[in-house]
Amino acid sequence: MPVFEYVAIDSAGKSRKGIIDADSSRTARQKLRADGIYPSHLEETQAGETSDTPSRFQFQFTLQRVRRTELVNTTRQLATLLSAGLPLVSALSGVLEQVRRAPLRRVLSQVRERVKEGMSLAAAFREHPKVFPSVYTAMIHAGETSGTLELVVERLADFGEQQLALQRQVRSSLAYPILMLTVGLGVVVFLLAYVIPKVTQIFVDMKQDLPLPTTVLIGVSELFHKYWPALVLVLIIAFLAGRYYVKTDAGRRRYHRLLLRLPIVGPIVEKVAMARITRTLGTLLNNGVPLLSAMEIVRNLVNNVILRQAIEEARQEISEGASITAPLARGGIFPPVVIQMISVGEQSGNLEGMLFKVADTFDSEVESSVTTLTSLLGPVMILVLAFFVGYVVLAVLLPIFEMSHLVG
Known part of the structure; x- marks a missing residue:
């Protein structure tokens, strides 16, 4: 069913804007007038990800996706309004007024219209499977059947907040190691591509026998400096091939089994x-x-x-x-x-x-394990980076020491 965005004036003379679900623009105007709202502008808008049809543009679909944090916050607001004794339609209207992003507003507008027409809340949610997961609709259905909808929505909000809290804990713990890894890789690439070739070129021009560490460093530097496009291409091809293999049934099973068996x-x-x-x-x-x-x-x-x-x-x-x-x-x-x-x-x-x-118990263990792992990753990456820099310094200084010894 089409969704219309409107700008209107209510019976009190205040300006209002929102979204309404109707078969046509005429029906939308009739619905608004029946609620004491007189539209001055009415425009049909796309439902985006709220429908089951694929988006026309993948980038646009990504921007219009309903975020999980929005769903959790909306669930908490709905639970609060229902616990306060508001009827379901009034609670949905109250939540709808608090939503700012258009994708979720469109979904909630359609849900409210379905509930007004006599559909259950769970059935209205099932029309938007990309927004409301099956666990969500199943619990709402159970709450409506048992007459404890406000309690179920409250538990849904608690459940969603616990899941988000765990995700945020893991992400915040991994932020520092990821930053260290990014900086470390940047330093390594900079040294291999720009610094080392200029320094080692001096030793190459002298046409003398070089120590093994210096020879290895020069070889790696030349390989990276001359063939980096091919190396990048190989990495991209390997990544795409691995991604394609993981999408197959056999590849997915092996990858998921490997994930469960990795040491750390x-x-x-x-x-x-x-x-x-x-x-x-x-x-x-x-x-x-x-x-x-x-x-x-x-x-x-x-x-x-x-x-x-x-x-x-x-x-x-x-x-x-x-x-x-x-x-x-x-x-x-x-x-x-x-x-x-x-x-x-x-x-x-x-x-x-x-x-x-x-x-x-497992949530606590995950938090403890992630904290321990991230606390170790930082020093380990610093040691690896220090080892690499130390090797570069050693490879550069050894020929200098040998030349000074010969001169002496």
């Missing part, structure tokens, strides 16, 4: 995935979503195909009457602590609570 990165990747799986599953179960439906949603949220396959196999066995613990343990993918906690929760009837405890 693997445990962190596993803990992040386990925290997301257990927290999402616990949140869904805590809000009345059936176990099989919750596991299907969690499976779709997991990016790692190895973990996704393990969840799907466990889901199939559970649908045949098995407990949740045995299939997960049989897959050999989930850590023993997860299996034990789920088993205790299943036996005690507090599965949701145990899943939340597992998620909290």
Whole structure:
């Protein structure tokens, strides 16, 4: 359905602007007049990423994408208004007035119109799968069915804020090592491409036997200086080939399995995935979503195909009457602590609570591991850069010492 942006004057004589969803411009004007709003300008706009049709321009699509932080903030505002006792349509209108970016405003405008027409909030959200993930719509549906929508929206806001907080912690911890790596690579490239060729050319012109470190340095410098376009081309081709291979089924499986088995990165990747799986599953179960439906949603949220396959196999066995613990343990993918906690929760009837405890534990371990790793990366990169600079200095000074010895 088309979306129209309008500039209007309300019954109090105040200027207003916003978005409305209607079949035509005439219908849009009728809807506005029925609400006591008299448009002076009405223009149809593109729905951008709110529809399921692909964007005409990929760059424009990227700019119009609804950000995750916007969705979390909007969820918190909606939870606050619903907790204050506002009707759903009024709460959506209140949230819509606070949104500034056009993509999310268009989506919320369409959602509000659908709710006005009698559609449930979950069904209205499902019309925008690129904005509202399946876990979101499933919890909203469970809240509407059980009559606890305001509580579910509150939990959704908490869940989204916890996920964002973890992401920000990881990104902030990696900022310094990434900066050090960038500076270090820049220094190395500058030395190899500009400084070393000029310095070593003096020794080459003397046509004397040079020490091995100096010879190696001259060879690497000449290779980089003369053939850097070819080296860059090789790197680009290798990157594109690797990216294409990872998109294949076999390549994706090997890449995801490798991620889980890497010595340092693997445990962190596993803990992040386990925290997301257990927290999402616990949140869904805590809000009345059936176990099989919750596991299907969690499976779709997991990016790692190895973990996704393990969840799907466990889901199939559970649908045949098995407990949740045995299939997960049989897959050999989930850590023993997860299996034990789920088993205790299943036996005690507090599965949701145990899943939340597992998620909290892994979140804490991820934060600790990332902090430790980043605290070590900085000094390690400084040592590597110091070693390279020291080698360059040694390779330059050795011929000078030999010449001074001969002169002496």
